[in-house]
Amino acid sequence: MTPDLKGIVIIVGNYGSGKTEVAINLAVASHAEGVAGVRIADLDLVNPYFRTREARHQLHRLGIDVVLPPEKYLHADLPILSPDVAGMIKQPGPLNILDVGGDHVGANVLAAVADAFGDKPPQMLQVVNPYRPFTETVAGCMKIRREIEAAAKLDMTGIVGNANLIDETDVNVIYEGHRFVQRFSRESGLPVAFVTADVGLMTDLDPDRLACPVLPIRRQLVPPWGRSANLAAG
Template sequence: MLNDNRIRIIIGHYGSGKTEFSVNYAMKLAEEGQKVALGDLDVVNPYFRSREKQDILEEKGIRVIGSSLGMKSGVDLPAVSASVLAPIQDKSYNLVLDVGGDSVGARALARYHASFKEGNYDMFCVINANRPGTQTVEDAIDHIKGIEAASRTKVTGIINNTHLLRDTTVDDVLRGQKLAIKVSEELSIPIKYVSAIEKVARQLPKDMAGQIFPIKMYMREDWM
């Protein structure tokens, strides 16, 4: 069970895997029988946007909110539909918000900050220790603080999603966990999830800080 607050905001650097996690998280909520909406607020990165998987998500009953232009992909314009406000306000929804990968992208979230009250939202920062920008404790903390300042919203949890796509090993995840633990201790923010592709997740120690979260690779085709 995913026992987080009703609104889940997912942030993370480019290449961290935040969109893959967001899609998997929304899918998991739907499998648990929840009423789910996925809001794509990533107006910066033109690749691997969650709204590109709209058909798959809607087959699971997930409401997808993306570009105000009404297009799933192929148009790189910084436009977010105003309809994202509906599931923010409608308490019947479990909402997942996939937010742009840096402080500039996080500004798209700032317009809604008044709706995020302590206890009704979580903001999780996805950390991949293999990606520039979050390879050190100092860089990861700077990244978190930059997004907090731009979004006017506080990070409440850390996700260790250290990966090398399909070549990810248990050692990769464990190395990322060491980084996540240090960031967690420095900022007094808990590690909420340890995310890994299914074959690796099955091999991880069961006593790790954070809930082990197996993911499927929806955002990359088999040849990628």
């Protein structure tokens, strides 16, 4: 069962949480499930390395609309917000994904476009990898939640469990991560929207042990010596 999300979905989290991978793969999975008019906007204005724009060519080939800064600024380490983002928010399609920069610093951009949301409250999902610093405890996750909400001037509406150890991930890492986000959910009152798993682990996962949808991840944001996965693979 893959996530079924509609409207404006904001993906936030701390640095290293994997939120951009989540945003990209959510767009691809939703498109594959038949959601027409999937759009994704790169609002990461603080991290020059792992951003949605790095996967733009594959996304475009799949027919997914990618909202980016002007071409001449694509690789600039500059805080440039495309005016198309406000237009996307004011006139959203069936699914509009906003990939926001890490921590509260990255979430500041949301306050700048807050008026554009109007009476269309967005979903804001906090990506959590309990194997990363600062989110290995529920208290740490709660702190990051409060900081992002204050910066964005928006309320968090759900949690995404993105437990992984990159190449060392196995199904037990996924199961333990799921148990962790369930604890975070109970203490925060936020629902678990979905969890993620590398596409290579999907057939090994027991769905009865995961009480939520699972988003398959095909890694895009790899080091220079790595190779991105093919997003169009079945």
